[in-house]
Amino acid sequence: MQKQRNILSVILFIFYVSVYGQGNNHAQDYTKFPGLALTPPMGWNSWNKFACNVDERLIREIADAMVTSGMRDAGYSYINIDDCWHGERDSLGFIHPDPQRFPSGMKALADYVHSKGLKLGLYSDAGSMTCGGRPGSRGYEFQDALSYASWGVDYLKYDWCNTEGLKAEGAYKTMAAALKKAGRPIVLSICEWGTDTPWQWAASVGHLWRTTGDIFNCFDCIEDHGSWKSWGVMQILDKQEGLRKYAGPGHWNDPDMLEIGNGKLTPGEDRAHFSMWAMIAAPLIAGNDLRNMTGETISVLTNHDVIRVNQDSLGIQGFKYSVKDSVETWFKPLKGGDWAVCFLNRGKQEARVNFDWDGERVTDDLSGAQLDVSRQEYKLKNLWTGKISGSTRRRLNTIVPSHDILMFRMSAK
Structure with a gap:
């Protein structure tokens, strides 16, 4: 085994000299x-x-x-x-x-x-x-x-x-x-x-x-x-x-x-x-x-x-949109006009999320993407249950447990 390692080192050294030892x-x-x-x-x-x-x-x-x-x-x-x-x-x-x-x-x-x-x-x-x-x-x-x-x-x-x-x-x-x-x-x-x-x-x-x-x-x-x-x-x-x-x-x-x-x-x-x-x-x-x-x-x-x-191919890093009490709301623009949204509860107690989609105008200053549900309705897919959870036509009113998250993919209907 030692002999094999020595031979490999000599080969690498010769390659090193031939590649790096010539030219400018x-x-x-x-x-x-x-x-x-x-x-x-x-x-x-x-x-x-x-x-x-x-x-x-x-x-x-x-x-x-x-x-x-x-x-x-x-x-x-x-x-x-x-x-x-x-x-x-x-x-x-x-x-x-x-x-x-x-x-x-x-x-x-x-x-x-x-x-x-x-x-x-x-x-x-x-x-x-x-x-x-x-x-x-x-x-x-x-x-x-x-x-x-x-x-x-x-x-x-x-x-x-x-x-x-x-x-x-x-x-x-x-x-x-x-x-x-x-x-x-x-x-x-x-x-x-x-x-x-x-x-x-x-x-x-x-x-x-x-x-x-x-x-x-x-x-x-x-x-x-x-x-x-x-x-x-x-x-x-x-x-x-x-x-x-x-x-x-x-x-x-x-x-x-x-x-x-x-x-x-x-x-x-x-x-x-x-x-x-x-x-x-x-x-x-x-x-x-x-x-x-x-x-x-x-x-x-x-x-x-x-x-x-x-792994979305746009490669846009998400951003924190708002904070209310212990809950942070994050958005991420995705390819094809979809969005991801998270409601992160950092608190030690469960927290109620009451989010009026129609009352929010989300703009990503980095990519220029805009989310305006008054012009376009989006269906909501809960990414941890795999189920469609309604759409942006209705206000989101739910509970997020302590140290947990609610995550949706928003797709135009």
Whole structure:
């Protein structure tokens, strides 16, 4: 096995010299691969549930479960291995997976994932070490990109730990150039936590960028770690304020992974979490154990109607229209003149929603879309029951339970 790894490294080194050692390479292409992530990426990531406890058996089983659960058919495609897959660099500087955890190698694992009709994602870091203390990509960006391409990797989550002295925009442009040079189309997920306002510069560099620090498995709370904080679902949602103008096909705001199915959210909170991530055109990256899901969790993660809102080809991020007591009303324009609307109850008690469709004139200043029910009647499909719930001809008068949501698709009659 060691001999095979050495041979592979020599081949990669020769390729590296032949590609990069000839001609004028002063000008780098610091842009991402075009044509990828035209709708928000959908998949799974290991970190929220397993942290550093990853190995090839787990990843194979997760890929199997993504198929048997119906998630693949619902649109999920990426199986992303987060931190701690790394072994050491060889004498030529090429990274290898941990031989105890991934004895078959990453190429064999990618082949298995691809055989399931899925794609493989990996994690690295712009600094000298990853957040989990494994080798980072600083100074090895082009070699790492070559390795990822040779293994058949489809997605790279690129973190921001141990980056002393680096500027985020430059560091992420370096990795974008390395991936482009390696030649394999790879989605670049920028994970620098929104510290350096990536939404202002990252649209041409990466396909998505984190807008906040890490999510915490709680609906409405903050976990204080001293020097940094993790954020509950509602806190993450609030931090998206003002960012919708930066999102669109191929370049998405990323409010972090989903906590659905990890045991601390109620069924209503799971629905609200999934609905709001759909409304704000967020990547839908599950973070639970797909091998041991309840039917209730599967029904949330595979709700085709809600996913359809998230994956709408217009790529317009929804907006908060109004707030009354504990209830927020959100709208999202959809292709073909449809709209999605959510009534989110953030309060600890149930709340009555009394919404006069005819008395509201909804205008999206970003897209120019207008919703005027005095001119056009819309039928209302409840996306969590799957049933038609009347139309905009009548005032909506109903109860939304605590920490739950009412979500409709509005279609012209």
